[in-house]
Amino acid sequence: MTVNAPVRPTSTEPRRQQGGPDRPTAGRPRPTSRERGSSPHAGERVRPLSRRQIEDRLPELGDLYAETAGGSPWAWNQARVAFLRRLAADVQRPGFELLIAETTTLIGCAHGFPVSGDGPWWEGLDGHLSGSLLSLAAAGRLFVVSGILVPPRVRRQYQNRAWNLARRLQQRLLTDHGAAVGVTLLNRSDVETFEALRSWGWRYDTDDTPPTCRPGRFRVLVLGA
Numbered sequence: 001m002t003v004n005a006p007v008r009p010t011s012t013e014p015r016r017q018q019g020g021p022d023r024p025t026a027g028r029p030r031p032t033s034r035e036r037g038s039s040p041h042a043g044e045r046v047r048p049l050s051r052r053q054i055e056d057r058l059p060e061l062g063d064l065y066a067e068t069a070g071g072s073p074w075a076w077n078q079a080r081v082a083f084l085r086r087l088a089a090d091v092q093r094p095g096f097e098l099l100i101a102e103t104t105t106l107i108g109c110a111h112g113f114p115v116s117g118d119g120p121w122w123e124g125l126d127g128h129l130s131g132s133l134l135s136l137a138a139a140g141r142l143f144v145v146s147g148i149l150v151p152p153r154v155r156r157q158y159q160n161r162a163w164n165l166a167r168r169l170q171q172r173l174l175t176d177h178g179a180a181v182g183v184t185l186l187n188r189s190d191v192e193t194f195e196a197l198r199s200w201g202w203r204y205d206t207d208d209t210p211p212t213c214r215p216g217r218f219r220v221l222v223l224g225a
Helices: 050-055 060-071 073-090 131-139 152-156 165-176 191-199
Strands: 003-004 045-049 097-102 108-117 142-150 183-189 218-224
Touching: 003 165, 003 183, 003 191, 045 050, 045 165, 050 060, 060 073, 060 108, 073 108, 073 142, 108 165, 131 142, 142 165, 152 165, 165 191, 183 191
Parallel strands: 003 142, 142 183
Antiparallel strands: 045 097, 097 108, 108 142, 183 218
16 A cells, blocks of 8 residues: 655645635535635545546656655655556556546545456455455455555544545545445554554454465555445
């Protein structure tokens, strides 16, 4: 799982009515000062890209990833190249979907694909799935969330709100594919990412023991639809 936090703007959906940010919309109460700027009415929108659109916007997607990588310009370039290589492989998978969040610019994205009982698997996922998750995969109800790129404050503010951008992106991926559960692999040592995912509703899969569990640095996290 990739969970990155760009330095750019921020999260969410429908556009404001004309008349300025401080004019309340008819039938909708004025947001409090605490919530202003963090609601789904802040002007951002979420939409899927087709494969052709993904190809056309690869430079933007690569830049978005690189901005979140940190380190030197050389490190940014290496991270960008690696991300685009993984994305090029994932986009070929049946059912792959990439959602973007944007205002006048790209500010976030999330992507993933459904998995079936007979594969193809993602990053050795078959060695980490419990029996209950294997059953969901066989029924076509399991979806891999392979990446979430969101602004820094999405990690820090209102993580438990339904309109949190990361929550909206991951929920939309599951809903679009009729999935019962989202799943991802996380490095056991990546505490920061785990805390972000946990705040967005992810948890360790503790239902039962994977029948062919591979010991190592990865753990499975699951998300209910």
